Amino acid sequence: MTERISGYQRFKMTNPIIQFFKFIYLSIKIMFIVAGGHGGTRKAV
Amino acid sequence: MSKIVILGAGISGHVAASHLRRKLSKNHKVVVVSPNSNYQWIPSNIWVGIGRMKSEKILFPLAPLYKKKGIGFKQAKAISFFPEGDKHEHKPYVLSEFVVGDKKGQQEKVTYDYLINATGPKLNFEGTEGLIPGKNKAYSVCTYTHADHAWEALNALIQDMKKGKKAKILIGTGHAKSTCQGAAFEYILNVEHELHRHNVRDMAEITWIANEYKLGDFGMDGMLLSYGSMTMKSNELVEMIFEDRGIKWITGAAVNKIEEGIAHYENLDGEYKTESYDFAMLIPSFSGHGFKAYDKNENDITEKLFKGFMIVDADYTQKPYEEWSVKDWPETYQNPNYKNIFAPGIAFAPPHSISKPRISKNGTDITPAPPRTGMPSGITAKLVAENIIDSIKNGKESLHNKGSMGNMGAACIASAGFGIMKGSGVSITTFPIVPDYEKYPKTQGRHLGKTFGDIGLAGHWLKLALHYAFIYKAKMRPFWWLIPE
Numbered sequence: 158m159t160e161r162i163s164g165y166q167r168f169k170m171t172n173p174i175i176q177f178f179k180f181i182y183l184s185i186k187i188m189f190i191v192a193g194g195h196g197g198t199r200k201a202v
Numbered sequence: 203m204s205k206i207v208i209l210g211a212g213i214s215g216h217v218a219a220s221h222l223r224r225k226l227s228k229n230h231k232v233v234v235v236s237p238n239s240n241y242q243w244i245p246s247n248i249w250v251g252i253g254r255m256k257s258e259k260i261l262f263p264l265a266p267l268y269k270k271k272g273i274g275f276k277q278a279k280a281i282s283f284f285p286e287g288d289k290h291e292h293k294p295y296v297l298s299e300f301v302v303g304d305k306k307g308q309q310e311k312v313t314y315d316y317l318i319n320a321t322g323p324k325l326n327f328e329g330t331e332g333l334i335p336g337k338n339k340a341y342s343v344c345t346y347t348h349a350d351h352a353w354e355a356l357n358a359l360i361q362d363m364k365k366g367k368k369a370k371i372l373i374g375t376g377h378a379k380s381t382c383q384g385a386a387f388e389y390i391l392n393v394e395h396e397l398h399r400h401n402v403r404d405m406a407e408i409t410w411i412a413n414e415y416k417l418g419d420f421g422m423d424g425m426l427l428s429y430g431s432m433t434m435k436s437n438e439l440v441e442m443i444f445e446d447r448g449i450k451w452i453t454g455a456a457v458n459k460i461e462e463g464i465a466h467y468e469n470l471d472g473e474y475k476t477e478s479y480d481f482a483m484l485i486p487s488f489s490g491h492g493f494k495a496y497d498k499n500e501n502d503i504t505e506k507l508f509k510g511f512m513i514v515d516a517d518y519t520q521k522p523y524e525e526w527s528v529k530d531w532p533e534t535y536q537n538p539n540y541k542n543i544f545a546p547g548i549a550f551a552p553p554h555s556i557s558k559p560r561i562s563k564n565g566t567d568i569t570p571a572p573p574r575t576g577m578p579s580g581i582t583a584k585l586v587a588e589n590i591i592d593s594i595k596n597g598k599e600s601l602h603n604k605g606s607m608g609n610m611g612a613a614c615i616a617s618a619g620f621g622i623m624k625g626s627g628v629s630i631t632t633f634p635i636v637p638d639y640e641k642y643p644k645t646q647g648r649h650l651g652k653t654f655g656d657i658g659l660a661g662h663w664l665k666l667a668l669h670y671a672f673i674y675k676a677k678m679r680p681f682w683w684l685i686p687e
């Protein structure tokens with residue numbers, strides 16, 4: 158096992174308060190990306 | 203009056219049925235033909251497979267819901283397609299066979315005006331010798347019954363480890379052309395997390411085995427993504443996670459045979475190797491269901507409808523990887539030969555893989571098949587339903603709603619460990635799913651702001667929130683349609 162994630166990073170990943178705000182941020186961002194529209198890729202002929 | 207028949211009640215079939223029913227008046231019939239009695243939210247099978255969620259929590263019976271909502275339901279499986287009808291039946295129909303009740307074994311010609319084939323994949327365990335869920339110490343989490351069995355076996359192994367047994371766990375893909383690496387990725391991280399919780403992590407050697415050329419390929423040719431303030435490759439992200447958790451990996455591996463506790467595989471260097479294990483979870487290859495199709499004179503016209511999966515408006519011309527274009531991917535999921543037939547979700551035949559094809563020194567094609575996850579399955583089903591609704595309402599064909607996987611985003615919220623306070627998740631989004639090298643030439647075909655990765659507890663909460671939201675939506679509870687696909 159090689160510690161690739163530092164103690165500080167791990168603290169940020171597991172701290173519930175930081176993660177609560179992350180949750181709100183990610184929910185909005187993901188909604189924006191996924192529900193933000195889709196369409197074709199070919200030009201109409 | 204129009205009759206719309208939907209084959210399959212998985213994510214895409216159910217999404218299509220519910221939108222059609224909501225938007226079409228009761229003069230029009232919506233009929234679902236599917237062999238499964240329950241709807242299952244497949245992504246949560248991961249947690250069933252580690253014993254942290256009961257399978258009852260991820261499923262509900264379809265018949266009462268469909269009855270209440272006015273959706274016809276036949277618990278039957280489609281066998282063959284007659285898109286022109288036959289000598290006795292002038293309407294197009296699907297020959298279906300009932301799988302339960304008094305009518306079990308009986309066949310019926312289910313006629314339609316519009317047909318949505320949402321039969322997803324056949325889990326092709328037969329494609330790998332000896333890969334049978336629950337046999338040879340190898341398991342699957344592709345259905346809730348498979349996941350229940352996987353947990354029984356894993357739990358037994360955990361109990362043995364508590365008594366001092368050292369164990370080897372192997373998780374990944376079970377065929378040269380498997381897809382759904384994301385599901386196996388989630389499962390390996392969840393298993394690793396659970397072993398810690400049971401205080402037996404140091405008793406186990408955990409290994410990832412996959413047909414991906416590099417870690418983090420996910421059947422999507424990998425991706426360049428933003429991670430915090432950095433830009434990194436998906437293989438670097440997954441490598442970091444695996445190293446940090448002490449998970450070993452074998453990539454470019456085509457598992458071709460399973461024996462009791464032994465996986466045989468060939469790698470891209472053409473070497474034939476084995477890996478032993480005490481517990482394995484290997485995703486099989488996905489194939490079409492082997493449906494046949496006939497014209498009105500009962501001549502075989504299967505090649506007009508199927509190429510393994512169903513033929514849609516993709517460009518199936520064979521061309522080298524360098525010439526692949528995002529435009530090859532379908533936009534409306536309409537069969538070009540029979541315009542009242544559509545195939546959203548996994549049921550459509552992709553034009554080619556997304557990952558670069560790779561051949562071993564012995565000539566074996568070891569290339570992940572393209573994934574079609576829950577979100578694109580739902581989005582493509584909804585757009586098919588909307589085009590049918592518009593066509594019915596306008597009295598002429600309408601194909602305004604388009605959604606190519608080359609112009610659509612997807613989120614893969616991979617659970618990395620269950621627990622309200624101790625859980626973790628790896629959230630990855632990509633836009634577009636199929637890289638568009640013309641639009642985003644400098645960022646490996648993807649929009650960097652919309653293609654990102656994140657690790658942390660919030661990811662677990664997100665996955666859990668999606669579980670509840672999508673089951674609420676699938677149960678068609680008040681305002682269900684406000685929840686996006």
Ligand SMILES: Cc1cc2nc3c(=O)[nH]c(=O)nc-3n(C[C@H](O)[C@H](O)[C@H](O)COP(=O)(O)OP(=O)(O)OC[C@H]3O[C@@H](n4cnc5c(N)ncnc54)[C@H](O)[C@@H]3O)c2cc1C
Binds near residue numbers: 211213
């Ligand atoms: C373990 C696992 C975890 C996953 N996790 C995620 C995730 O976290 N996020 C995500 O986005 N995606 C995830 N996926 C992928 C997701 O589940 C699929 O993309 C999705 O289920 C595809 O939907 P579908 O409707 O096309 O096919 P399916 O859901 O497979 O549905 C097919 C339907 O067709 C029916 N059918 C089969 N044969 C016939 C027949 N002959 N006649 C009539 N009906 C038939 C089946 O009974 C079923 O109801 C996961 C998949 C697996 C296996």
